[in-house]
Amino acid sequence: MAHPAVLRDLxxxxxxxxxxxxxxxxxxxxxxxxxxxxxxxxxxxxxxEVETALAVARDQLRGAGIRTVPPRR
Structure with missing residues (x-):
């Protein structure tokens, strides 16, 4: 698993x-x-798939207590 700071940046x-x-x-x-x-x-x-990767990254960041930009709709 990537470091949360790396995931947030990506x-x-x-x-x-x-x-x-x-x-x-x-x-x-x-x-x-x-x-x-x-x-x-x-x-x-x-x-x-990038959409799956974004969802997984956001879930991991939420678990680490890190906020991200909400997904675009």
Whole structure:
């Protein structure tokens, strides 16, 4: 299991990149960085899908008493 601070950082990075990806300012660099963070999240949580990785990371952070950005809907 990854350290909670690492998980929190990865979740926050992914959420920020997802917001950029959805905006008009999307670039190849944003998309590549988002894929890299998603991969790292999956490896860090032992999952294969980014949505599952985000859910697992949030659960682990909640268990550690660390707040994160709520999931986008």
């Amino acid at each position: 979740v926050e990075q992914y959420e920020t990149l997802a917001a950029l990806h959805a905006s008009e300012s999307e670039s190849t660099q944003v998309r590549q960085r988002m894929e890299d963070v998603a991969y790292t999240l999956c490896v860090s949580t032992g999952t294969r």
